[in-house]
Amino acid sequence: MKYLGLVLDSRWSFEEHFKLLVTRIEKAVGALHRLLPNLGGPREEIRRLYAGVVQSMALYGAPVWSHRLTGTRRCKTKILSLQRRVAILMVRGYRTISFEAATLLASFPPLDILDSRTRALRQSGGSASYPASVLEVLRRQEQRRAHTTWYARLRGDRYAHKRVVSAILPAFEALMRRKRRVTFRLTQVLTGHGYFGEYLCRIGREATAVCHHCGADQDDAQHTVEACPAWTAERQVLVQQIGRNLSLRAVVSAMLRRESAWEAVVNFCETVIVQKETAGRARERADPARRRRPAGRLHGLQAPVPGAE
Structure with missing residues (x-):
């Protein structure tokens, strides 16, 4: 009934x-x-x-x-x-x-x-x-x-x-009160699910997890934020707001404490990930075999489709 x-x-x-x-x-x-x-x-x-x-x-x-x-x-x-x-x-x-x-x-x-x-x-x-x-x-x-x-x-x-959970829990209450914007590319960096060699390899978009910008064996979100020399200039601006500790826990904590730190991280993510996306598209244009590589569980990476681990 x-x-x-x-x-x-x-x-x-x-x-x-x-x-x-x-x-x-x-x-x-x-x-x-x-x-x-x-x-x-x-x-x-x-x-x-x-x-x-x-x-x-x-x-x-x-x-x-x-x-x-x-x-x-x-x-x-x-x-x-x-x-x-x-x-x-x-x-x-x-x-x-x-x-x-x-x-x-x-x-x-x-x-x-x-x-x-x-x-x-x-x-x-x-x-x-x-x-x-x-x-x-x-x-x-x-x-x-x-x-x-x-x-x-x-x-x-x-x-x-879990990487995101362990980083956010110390600032859990501050996150619940958050009123700042979350962008597509900020989410990529925070979660590690985005334009990184390790992730692209995991879903079948790349043959290896190598960093195409510096040659490191493992290109993941933390490598991009903390170590890759290709983003030194962008990282210096970030360090001025966050400090030299760029672990995810330290970054999240600083973002939730200060609006300026949040905006600095957003700007870093937008600038760097856009360049990684542009370089990735250029590699696909230069290598027809790469374009034909199956997309695994995530299709449409170039034209983002919102999408389980």
Whole structure:
């Protein structure tokens, strides 16, 4: 039986509701892919509004069914997979970015944590029992509780080795308060999923992980930021804002402390990655065999397509 947008069954398992919910969210996410390209498109505030639409769809009626979601693992996995795609659109990333990296950079807590927050608000009485000012305090309290739950989950052994997670966790609260722009090329450098030899080799776009700009054996995001001599001039500007420690943790910490540091990192990423992209296209034009190399899991690298690790 369908009642107020919820599909009910005799056992109140909500399995049919979850199946229909996933289908609706898939359609919405598919539409967002056309509206939110990695290059150009709406600014971050608009992307957050679109993400809020998907979040509202996913959590509609959550106080009623959220206790069942944990027992329906397949549906939960699917819903979180769709959330990853939305988070990737928010941060303008490639579709190979992991769930943890995408949601952290987007400051978009996992939906299974958010549905627990929704249930807690209802148990507190919901909007019918409190004036707007009190309800806002309750919402902030539950938001902090959700962030605390998320932080505790990310500190677990399962995620501790992940590069982005380990770099961001020391500045987790500052990131949740962030109001600065995230660009397509900044996301590439922060996640390591972008125009780097190591990544291109991993997805089948390059035969080796060698750096074409300095000959180093391993061209990854950290090599580009910290070591490659081809970007010495750009790096000097970055060092003036960040300091000589250019580890990802130090860079993220400085970015979240000062607006000028954030803009310096954005400018470095835009300048350097554009040059790497230009050089890569030139190599493809000069080597027809390179153009025919299969793109692996990520096609359209030259014309970015938003896109699981």
